[in-house]
Amino acid sequence: MNLDKFLQLFNPLPGNHYLQVALCEDEITTALKSMMDNVNGKLNIALYNEDNLNLSQPFRAMPRDHDMVILKDIFHIHQNPKMILKLAYLTLANTAHVIIMEKKGIMDVEATKALLEEFEFRAPNEIDIVDGYDLVIAKKMHMWGNGL
DSSP states (O other): OOOHHHHTTOOOOTTOEEEEEESSOOHHHHHHHHHHHHTTOEEEEEEBSTTSBOTTSOOOOOTTOEEEEEEESOTTTSSOHHHHHHHHHHHEEEEEEEEEEEETTTSOHHHHHHHHHHTTEEEEEEOOOSTTEEEEEEEEOTTSTTOO
C-alpha cells in the first residue's frame, strides 16, 4: 500500500500527539509512528480486539490531548459510533482534525459527513488517497458549537 499521499494530510509538529483508534496495528500505524517519531511527537493507539476494548466500550483519552484522531475500520462497527465521535471531539485540541477511514463500500460517506457536522466538526470532506479505503476528514473549530 502506497501511503505517501495519505501522509501528506498531516503536518505534525514537535510534541504533537496523534491518536489512532483501530482493530489492529498495521502498515498505517507503522507509517504514523515513524512520522511522529521524526518530529519527537507521539502516536497513541486504542485497539478494539479480544485483548483490549470490546465494541461497546469507549476508548480512553485525555481532554484536548490530541492534535489528530484517526478512526480506522472501527467507526461503523462500534455499537455506539456517536459516543466515538463525542470522545474524539473531547480529546482533540481546538482546530485539530478527525479522520474516519473504512474499507471502500462500508461507509455511507454523505451520512458520515452529516453526522460529523451534527457533532460540531466542520468542513467534512471525502478524500480518495488510500487504495481500498473511503476517507472523510473534518476539523474541530475553536468556539464553534460545543466550544470545547
